[in-house]
Amino acid sequence: MTFAIALLAGALHFTDATERSGLRMSLTSGADTPTQILEVKGGGLALIDYDDDGDLDLFVPNGATLDAPTRGPGARLFENLGGLRFKDVTAQSGIAFRGWGMGVAVGDVDGNGFDDIYVAAFGPDALLLNDGHKRFRDGTAAAGLGDTRWSTAAALADLDADGDLDLYVANYLEFDPAHPPPGATFRGLPVFAGPKGLTPTPDVLYENRGGGRFRDVTQSSGIAAAKPSFGLGLAILDFDGDARPDVFVGNDSMPSFLWLNRGGLRFEDRALALGLALNGDGEAQATMGIAVGDVNGDGRPDVFTTNFADDTNTLRASLPGGAGWEDRTRQYNLGAVSRPFLGWATAFHDFDLDGDEDLLAFNGHVYPTARPDTMDSTYRQTPLLFERAGARFERVLPERAGPWLAEAHVDRSAAFGDLDGDGDVDVVVAERGGPIRLLENDGARGPALAVSLRDRRPGIGNRHGLGGKVVLRQGDSVQTRWIVSGGSFQAVSAPVAYFGLAGPGVATVEVTWPDGTVQEVERTGAGAFTIERR
Amino acid sequence: MTLLLALLAAAALPRLDPGLTDAFRLVQGGRFDDGRRAAEVYLASPAPAHPGQAQFVIGLSYHQQKLYERAEAHFARGLGLEPDYVTARFFRGFALLNLGRLDEARAELEAYLARDPDEAEARFGLGLVALEQDRPQDAQRAIESAIATAEGKGARADRRDLARYQARLADVHLRLDHLEAARASLEKSIALHPEHFETWHKLSRVLRRLGDAAGADRAQERSDELFRRRTGQEGS
Numbered sequence: 001m002t003f004a005i006a007l008l009a010g011a012l013h014f015t016d017a018t019e020r021s022g023l024r025m026s027l028t029s030g031a032d033t034p035t036q037i038l039e040v041k042g043g044g045l046a047l048i049d050y051d052d053d054g055d056l057d058l059f060v061p062n063g064a065t066l067d068a069p070t071r072g073p074g075a076r077l078f079e080n081l082g083g084l085r086f087k088d089v090t091a092q093s094g095i096a097f098r099g100w101g102m103g104v105a106v107g108d109v110d111g112n113g114f115d116d117i118y119v120a121a122f123g124p125d126a127l128l129l130n131d132g133h134k135r136f137r138d139g140t141a142a143a144g145l146g147d148t149r150w151s152t153a154a155a156l157a158d159l160d161a162d163g164d165l166d167l168y169v170a171n172y173l174e175f176d177p178a179h180p181p182p183g184a185t186f187r188g189l190p191v192f193a194g195p196k197g198l199t200p201t202p203d204v205l206y207e208n209r210g211g212g213r214f215r216d217v218t219q220s221s222g223i224a225a226a227k228p229s230f231g232l233g234l235a236i237l238d239f240d241g242d243a244r245p246d247v248f249v250g251n252d253s254m255p256s257f258l259w260l261n262r263g264g265l266r267f268e269d270r271a272l273a274l275g276l277a278l279n280g281d282g283e284a285q286a287t288m289g290i291a292v293g294d295v296n297g298d299g300r301p302d303v304f305t306t307n308f309a310d311d312t313n314t315l316r317a318s319l320p321g322g323a324g325w326e327d328r329t330r331q332y333n334l335g336a337v338s339r340p341f342l343g344w345a346t347a348f349h350d351f352d353l354d355g356d357e358d359l360l361a362f363n364g365h366v367y368p369t370a371r372p373d374t375m376d377s378t379y380r381q382t383p384l385l386f387e388r389a390g391a392r393f394e395r396v397l398p399e400r401a402g403p404w405l406a407e408a409h410v411d412r413s414a415a416f417g418d419l420d421g422d423g424d425v426d427v428v429v430a431e432r433g434g435p436i437r438l439l440e441n442d443g444a445r446g447p448a449l450a451v452s453l454r455d456r457r458p459g460i461g462n463r464h465g466l467g468g469k470v471v472l473r474q475g476d477s478v479q480t481r482w483i484v485s486g487g488s489f490q491a492v493s494a495p496v497a498y499f500g501l502a503g504p505g506v507a508t509v510e511v512t513w514p515d516g517t518v519q520e521v522e523r524t525g526a527g528a529f530t531i532e533r534r
Numbered sequence: 535m536t537l538l539l540a541l542l543a544a545a546a547l548p549r550l551d552p553g554l555t556d557a558f559r560l561v562q563g564g565r566f567d568d569g570r571r572a573a574e575v576y577l578a579s580p581a582p583a584h585p586g587q588a589q590f591v592i593g594l595s596y597h598q599q600k601l602y603e604r605a606e607a608h609f610a611r612g613l614g615l616e617p618d619y620v621t622a623r624f625f626r627g628f629a630l631l632n633l634g635r636l637d638e639a640r641a642e643l644e645a646y647l648a649r650d651p652d653e654a655e656a657r658f659g660l661g662l663v664a665l666e667q668d669r670p671q672d673a674q675r676a677i678e679s680a681i682a683t684a685e686g687k688g689a690r691a692d693r694r695d696l697a698r699y700q701a702r703l704a705d706v707h708l709r710l711d712h713l714e715a716a717r718a719s720l721e722k723s724i725a726l727h728p729e730h731f732e733t734w735h736k737l738s739r740v741l742r743r744l745g746d747a748a749g750a751d752r753a754q755e756r757s758d759e760l761f762r763r764r765t766g767q768e769g770s
Contacts, residue, residue, distance in 0.1 A: 187599070272754065275739060280705070282735025282757055310600070323743055331709060336634030336666050340603075372603040376633070392668060 012352045012387055012396050013443035014427070016404045021438045022086040028073050029063040029412075029432045033368050036066060036180045037194040038100070038122060040366040041152060041172070041232075044490030045415040045430050046104040048115050050093075051134050055080040056417045056494055058428060060436060061101025061119045066177045070123045074098045077136075084420045084440060094135045099123045103153035103234070103490035107165040109143070110212030111461045120151035120169055120490075129212065144214045149201045150175055153234040155486035157245045157467045160265045161515050164208040164461040168247050170231030171201040187375055191367050195230040195252050202228040203249060203257075207265055208461070222259075222267045229254040233290040234486040237467050239301055241322060243516025245467035245485075248276065250287030250305055273324065276303060279314050280327025286311065286342075289489040293348030293357045294480040295332065299471065301482055304334070306343025306361050306489070309370070309377035313338040313346075313361065333392040334359070340377045341384060342366065345414035345489040349425040353446035353500030355477055356388040358396075362429055362489075364410035380408035404439055417494025423448030423526065425498050447501040447526035451509055453483060455533045465533075467514035470497035474507040501526055548619050550591075551576075551584040557591045566595040586616025590625070597625055602632040620649045627659055631666075639663050654683035658699055665702070670709045677703045697727035704736060716740050731760035 030039025046059040057080045064072025075097040078086040100122040109116045114130040116139075124146045129139035140146040150172045156165040173195055175181075181193040205223045206214040218224045233250030240246060244261035248271075251257065255278055258271035271277035279285055289306035296302060300318035303325060307313055312335040316325035329335040338361075346361040363381035370379045385401055386393035398406035413430040420426060424441040431437070449472065453465030466485040471478065481497035501507060504525060511519045511531050521531055550558060553576055560569035573591040576582055593608030609626035612619065627642035640663045647656050661676035681699045684691045700723035707716035720737040727733075734757035742750035 187601070273742060273750075278735065280736070280739075282732045282761070319743065326708070326739070328709075330666050331668050333666075333668065336631070336636060339632065339634050373601065376601060376603045 011443040012358060012385065012401050013441075014351075014402050014404055014439040015442050016402075016407075016437055017084050017440040018435065018438045021084050022081075022088070023058070023078055023428075023436050023438050024088075025060060025062075025076055025078075025436045026434060027060065027062060027430050027432065027436060028065065030065055032433055034192070034366070034432075036175075036177070036192050037173075037198075037366075038066065038069070038150070038175050038177060040432065042100065042102045042412060042432070042490065043430060044102055044104040044120075044492075045413045045428055045436075046106050046117065046492035047415045047417045047419075047428070047494050048106045048117065048492065050077065050115060050130060050136075051079065052114060052132075055082065055421065056419055058086060058415075058436075059095075059104065059106075059117055059492075060430065061097060061099075061104055061121070063102075064098070064100040064122075066180075069100050069177050070098070072098050072100060075101060075119070080419065082421075084426075084438065089134070092134065094137055095128060096138070097126050097128065099126060102151060103170070104492050105154040105156045105167065105485070106492045107156035107466060107485075108461045108463055109156065109165050109167075109208060110139070111164060111210075111459060113463075116212070118145075118154050118156065118167060120154040122150045122175070124148050125151050125154070125169065127212075139212065143212050144216075145206065147171070147204055152232050153486065153490055155234045155236045155247070156462075157236040157247075157485045158462040158514055159205075159236075159245055159247075159261060160207065161244070161263075162208075163457070163459050164210060164212075165466070166208050166265075167206040167214060168234065168236065168249075169204045169206070170234045170249050171203050171228075172230055172232065172252070173201055174199040186367060189367075189369055189374055191369070200228040200230045200254070202226070203231050205265075205267075217265055221265050226257055226269055227254075229257070232286070232288050233305065233489060235290045235292055235303075236485040237292060237301060237482045238469065238512075238514070241300065243512075243514075245514050248290065248303065250290055251284070252286050252288070254284050256284075256287055256305075275319075275325040275327070276316055279312075280329070285314060288344045289346035289361065290487050291346040291348045291359065291361075292482050292484050292487060293359075295348075295357070296328075297478070299478070299480050304346060304348065304359065306346050306363075307338075309340060309342040309365060309375065311339070312336065313341075313343055331392075333394065334386065337395055338384065340372075341381055342370075342377065343384070344412045345429070345491060347414070347416045347488050347493065349416055349498060350479075350500040351385075351425055351441060352387070352443050353424055353448050355446075355479065355500045355502055357479075358388055359386040359393055360384070360414075360427070362409075362411035362414050364412065364432060378408065380410055382406060382408050383411065404437075409434060409437075413490045414488055415491040415493045416488065417496065418450060418498065418528075421528070423450060423498075423528070447504060449499045449501055449507065449509075449523065449526055450528040451481075451497040451499070451511075452495070452528070452530040453511060453513070453533070454530050455513070457534060462514060464495035465511070465513055466495060469512040471510040471512075472497075472499045472501075472507055473510070474502045474505060477502045496528075548621070550621075551582075551587050553579075553582070554584070554587055554591050557588070558594075561591060561595045561598060564598075566599055569595045584616060584619075586612040586614070586619050586622070588612070589615065590619060590622040593622070593629075594625060597629055600632075602629040605629045606633060620646050624650075624653070624656055624659075627656070631659060631663060634666075636663050636666050640667075652683060652686075654680040654687075654695065654699070657683060658695075658702070661699075661702060661706075665705060665709070668709075670706050673709075674703065674706045677706060693726045697723045697730065697733070700726065701730070701733045701736065704740070708736075708740070713740055713744055717744065729760060731757045731764060734760060
């Protein structure tokens with residue numbers, strides 16, 4: 001009986017299922033021991049239903065090395081066979097990207113009904129077009145893309161409300177592997193240089209002119225007005241509730257941007273005024289990972305960012321009346337606990353399906369010399385898992401959540417989605433210079449609802465409703481999710497709103513599509529379902 | 535460092551062994567490695583009278599370098615040897631706070647205050663712990679008592695310390711959404727020490743929430759200017 005009650009109550013528990021999954025891949029990102037900043041930022045992951053069969057496949061852009069930065073071992077594509085089994089289908093997919101991949105974006109940019117892949121890279125970025133027959137071809141040049149600067153993150157969204165997907169690319173800094181900058185010191189120890197002291201590169205906004213042909217609108221959009229910054233994190237959704245998707249860019253050690261969408265592909269950075277540029281102490285942070293959730297239950301997005309060690313992660317909660325955001329890290333118990341950790345990928349999800357969102361962050365230092373006695377931190381670090389407990393978050397320890405939580409890695413990217421179709425959110429993690437890991441959510445099952453969006457109107461490329469919002473109402477319970485484009489770190493998670501249900505009764509699901517159109521559906525019972533727009 | 539001297543001179547507290555004075559002065563002067571070596575020489579001497587204090591000086595050297603993990607280990611070792619050397623409790627409390635070990639930090643700072651209730655910084659530390667633990671009323675009480683204690687010193691009160699206390703008190707008011715009180719604390723803080731970018735930024739945020747956009751812009755400009763001056767990096 002005790003066991004049964006535990007099951008009903010839900011549990012936060014994951015098991016490393018990599019070995020039996022068939023995901024056999026070690027990520028390349030420079031040498032085993034990094035000596036330059038280029039080697040410590042990557043690389044990304046993307047969950048993509050590339051064959052449109054209803055399950056989530058995995059794309060890994062992969063990196064390269066300093067001696068051959070554009071000729072790495074190559075990207076990989078793994079097809080989901082069901083039952084948490086994956087098969088490497090790279091060879092037959094036509095994917096031949098061998099650059100130093102960083103962030104990934106996924107969406108149907110050419111409107112053929114199948115999701116394409118954009119890789120932000122050190123060196124030329126790449127657009128891999130999906131032909132709908134399990135094959136990709138490089139469409140970079142024809143699309144007018146291929147920025148050769150160091151791009152760290154990319155996200156797709158319909159920013160001009162014309163139905164197709166536009167592209168924002170966050171760029172980092174100028175770096176020449178053949179002539180790396182001289183080293184620096186950190187806490188008296190010699191380390192590689194950057195980002196401070198190096199030259200940041202500006203971000204780029206591309207308008208999709210239709211059919212997957214892009215043009216650079218950085219100047220006309222107002223994006224060029226920003227001071228070039230060390231862009232790392234990226235998340236697109238409607239931050240200010242005006243039915244237009246906005247762009248949040250986390251800049252490394254510089255103020256972050258919040259590009260509010262003013263319509264007509266015009267943007268204005270309001271991060272400083274609205275409280276998203278700096279932490280509550282007025283300091284710029286490293287801002288690698290980005291998680292978006294409704295922590296304070298007001299239906300507006302709250303923003304959690306991961307940062308450098310010796311600093312804290314930061315939760316900015318929305319203020320009443322749309323007055324912006326305020327640093328409420330301490331209030332939610334997310335500050336001091338994170339000081340030894342250097343954080344990267346992160347996400348809010350209701351992992352235990354108990355009706356509120358928990359928080360997971362992956363960590364790992366950039367300096368191999370990091371030790372508690374030299375930097376109050378370690379090179380390899382464990383993840384941080386928090387359970388929502390009343391008004392605060394409480395750290396979950398490995399004794400409860402499984403041994404994976406005690407294992408230290410040099411993690412970077414992570415993608416979140418239900419990989420085995422059992423209703424809860426699983427995780428794929430990419431370690432710098434280490435194996436890809438699959439963490440199966442095998443905690444107890446509460447009733448779960450997974451809501452996908454599908455815009456089937458002719459000519460619509462934003463089929464998944466990227467930038468949209470889904471609200472679930474059931475009795476007194478109101479839960480809000482966003483279909484975020486970007487987020488986590490350099491990753492593409494499933495474009496699905498996952499909910500733990502309060503019980504078996506009727507639930508009302510309200511979808512706000514990215515253009516502000518609202519659709520309401522009643523649903524009884526758990527399971528996965530798709531809300532369509534025709 | 536002013537605080538260091540004050541603490542070590544406090545009549546209510548055990549005095550540092552004169553045999554460790556040189557080691558302490560080296561740490562005080564920023565020669566941390568030399569200070570540690572001097573303390574280790576003392577430890578290696580035949581039957582040192584105060585090995586716990588030597589561990590404290592070593593811990594202090596790491597604390598001043600913001601290496602809190604290592605500092606805490608030495609403070610703990612020192613306290614294991616000399617539990618009555620409460621100065622180590624004060625610093626261990628702050629090291630633990632920086633390491634996120636909040637309950638332990640609270641216990642150490644309370645133990646210190648039991649011996650030296652007139653130390654404003656320890657009261658302030660308890661306020662920081664309470665703020666981290668989302669006990670805003672306790673934080674308010676602790677920081678207000680730190681301010682009262684510091685102001686009780688009259689002309690000897692350190693204006694920068696008082697400015698820090700007022701700025702953190704504003705954080706408590708913000709946590710409670712008491713915007714006017716936060717504004718008042720921040721303005722007091724700025725009057726005491728106008729050169730801190732963080733306080734101007736916070737004032738900007740509060741003024742914006744209070745509807746004073748022009749005042750908020752001016753405060754943020756001042757914050758940016760001070761930040762640039764501090765870092766020497768134009769605009770970053």
